Amino acid sequence: MSTLEMTRIFAAPQDKVFRHLTETAFLLNWWGPEGTRIADHNLSFAAPGPWSATMVGPQGHGATVGGEVRVVEPPNMVELTLSFALEDDTRGPESVIRFTLSTTPTGDTKLQLTQSGLNPEHIADMRDKGWASALARLETLVTAA
Template identity: 35%
Template sequence: MTDLRLEREFAVSPERLFAAVTSRADLLRWWGPEGMDVPEETLDFTTTGPWFSVMRNGDGQRYKVSGEVTHVTPPKSVGFTWAWHDDTDRRGAESHVTFTIEETPRGARLVIDHRALGDDEISANHETGWTSSLNKLGALLGP
C-alpha cells in the first residue's frame, strides 16, 4: 500500500484553519480539485459519522466519494475514511485521510496524510487532486 503526505502553511490561526477543513460552509468552497463543484454532499467534519460528496467537472462528469469521520480533535486533527464509488454507486477500496493542524511562527500548517492508497498511480492521482484542492483552500484563506 502507498501512502501520501502533503503539507501547506497558511497565515491564519490553527483555529481558523481547523474550521476551514471541518465546517461544511468552508469545505464547500475548497473541496475537490480546481474546476470542480460539489452539487451533492453531506460534508461536515465537525463530528464523527458518515459523509459523502459528489464532485462534478466542467463537462458534467460526476465523481462520488464517501466515508466515515473517525475522529475530531479541535483544533488539532480530523480523520476520515475515503472510498470512490463506481458508476453503479458501489464503493471501492477504502483508504484513510488525516488532516493535522500544527501551529507555526507565521500561522498554521495543514498536513494531509492519505494512507493505504493501493499503488503509486493511485497515490499520484490523489496527490494531484489534493494539491489542486489545497490551491483552492489557499485562495479561501488568503495570502
C-alpha cells in the same frame, strides 16, 4: 498499499484553518480540484459520522465519494475514510485521510495531510491533480481578509 503525505503552511490562524477543514459552508468552496463543484452532499467533518459528496467536474461528469469521519480533535486533527461509489452501487477501495494542524513559531498554520491505503499507481494523480489543487483552493480561502 501506499501513503501520500503533503505539508502546507498557511498564513492564517490554526482555528480558522480547522473550521475550513471541517464545516460544511467552507468545505463546499474547496473540496475537490479546481473547477469542481459539489452537487448533492452530506459534507461535514465537524463530528464523527458518515459523509458524502458528489463532485462535478468542468465537463459535467460527477463522481460520488464518501466515508466515515472517525476522529475530530479541534483545532488539531480530523481523520476520515474515503472511497468512491462504483456504478454497481458498491464502494471502491477505502483510504484514510488525516489532517493534522499545528501553529508555527511565526503564527502560521502547518497542515500535514496523510492519506493511507492508496494504490501506489494512484499516488502521483492524487497528489498532483487532486490534493495540490484542492489545497491551493483552501489556502486562497483561509488567507483571504
